[in-house]
Amino acid sequence: MKNIQLVFIVVLFGIVAADITVNKEKRCSCPSFIKSECDKWYDCKWSETSCQEKECKDYTTEDKCSGDCQWKGGKCIDEKKECEDMPNEESCSNFAGCGWKDNKCIEFTQCSDFIVSKAERCNVLRGENDERCQAKGVSVTTLRQKHLVVATGFQCENKVYVNCSKFVTEATCKGEATATAKCQWKSDGKCYAFELKTCRDADGFNSMCDPKYCKKDGQQCVNRSCSDLTTQALCTSIPKIDNNKAILCKWGADNKCTNAIDTTHLNEQTCNDVTFGSYHWVTNTCQQCASNWILSIVSLIILVAFI
Ligand SMILES: *[C@@H]1O[C@H](CO)[C@@H](O)[C@H](O)[C@H]1NC(C)=O
Numbered sequence: 001m002k003n004i005q006l007v008f009i010v011v012l013f014g015i016v017a018a019d020i021t022v023n024k025e026k027r028c029s030c031p032s033f034i035k036s037e038c039d040k041w042y043d044c045k046w047s048e049t050s051c052q053e054k055e056c057k058d059y060t061t062e063d064k065c066s067g068d069c070q071w072k073g074g075k076c077i078d079e080k081k082e083c084e085d086m087p088n089e090e091s092c093s094n095f096a097g098c099g100w101k102d103n104k105c106i107e108f109t110q111c112s113d114f115i116v117s118k119a120e121r122c123n124v125l126r127g128e129n130d131e132r133c134q135a136k137g138v139s140v141t142t143l144r145q146k147h148l149v150v151a152t153g154f155q156c157e158n159k160v161y162v163n164c165s166k167f168v169t170e171a172t173c174k175g176e177a178t179a180t181a182k183c184q185w186k187s188d189g190k191c192y193a194f195e196l197k198t199c200r201d202a203d204g205f206n207s208m209c210d211p212k213y214c215k216k217d218g219q220q221c222v223n224r225s226c227s228d229l230t231t232q233a234l235c236t237s238i239p240k241i242d243n244n245k246a247i248l249c250k251w252g253a254d255n256k257c258t259n260a261i262d263t264t265h266l267n268e269q270t271c272n273d274v275t276f277g278s279y280h281w282v283t284n285t286c287q288q289c290a291s292n293w294i295l296s297i298v299s300l301i302i303l304v305a306f307i
């Protein structure tokens with residue numbers, strides 16, 4: 001029994017000692033912020049002794065009045081913006097999930113329901129299940145025909161994806177293979193549907209090794225790591241390809257940047273910034289919000305059992 005507990009503890013410390021991945025989408029809620037953190041977030045406000053989430057009426061400019069609020073009559077009011085609140089084709093087209101039909105802005109139904117005055121507006125139409133659209137036949141119309149089409153509007157249709165493998169030259173290897181993959185020419189002389197899911201996916205694809213996440217290591221495209229950051233100012237985190245996550249880095253006494261294994265290098269000023277708001281300063285430490293409390297409780301129970 002003790003052996004099992006020991007294994008558990010080793011595993012738990014293994015997890016604790018791993019790289020710290022921060023999730024940009026898991027921002028702390030306003031009430032968890034101290035004043036200096038609270039002041040940095042546009043949707044939070046400091047009220048006497050605590051940080052609170054702003055209400056719609058607290059937004060005094062249109063650009064910040066979004067989400068569950070909308071700008072009406074010079075004020076930000078407590079009413080979610082819907083498709084039918086969009087007064088014209090342009091604003092409708094810019095609002096996610098909506099499309100312009102029969103002079104009204106409606107929720108997306110299907111591509112073929114929409115006729116728009118600019119071809120690009122078919123491309124931005126998007127259904128809930130990420131259905132994409134395109135303008136019918138626009139790529140083959142000549143300039144003169146295009147003018148004629150403009151007069152009547154562009155009929156949208158379901159997006160047609162291409163089969164990359166049918167292209168046999170680099171020049172023709174073009175187009176979208178899926179909602180997320182594009183045709184790309186590989187050094188083996190073939191055209192493939194390409195999507196950067198890990199850095200190694202870019203091996204053999206010229207210039208697809210995205211320097212934001214990856215670096216060239218000889219012929220290979222590999223993950224960037226903290227050690228590639230050579231100044232203290234840059235040594236904060238490395239973004240991960242699986243979006244909205246980042247690995248936390250730490251500047252050492254040896255003037256080198258390495259993966260952080262905890263947040264003890266962060267302070268009241270840096271804690272919240274460096275973690276994209278997902279950690280907060282509390283009891284003089286930098287802690288994750290909405291965090292590993294289950295893990296902490298489990299490890300506490302096991303420790304107690306072990307002792
Ligand atoms: C794409 O084209 C290739 C050859 O032209 C064919 O073998 C393959 O089955 C096609 N793939 C799809 C998904 O249609």
Ligand SMILES: *[C@@H]1O[C@H](CO)[C@@H](O)[C@H](O)[C@H]1NC(C)=O
Pocket residue numbers: 198199223240241242
């Ligand atoms: C590179 O990063 C990806 C995701 O960010 C990860 O799944 C993979 O294990 C990493 N590879 C190496 C060799 O560290």
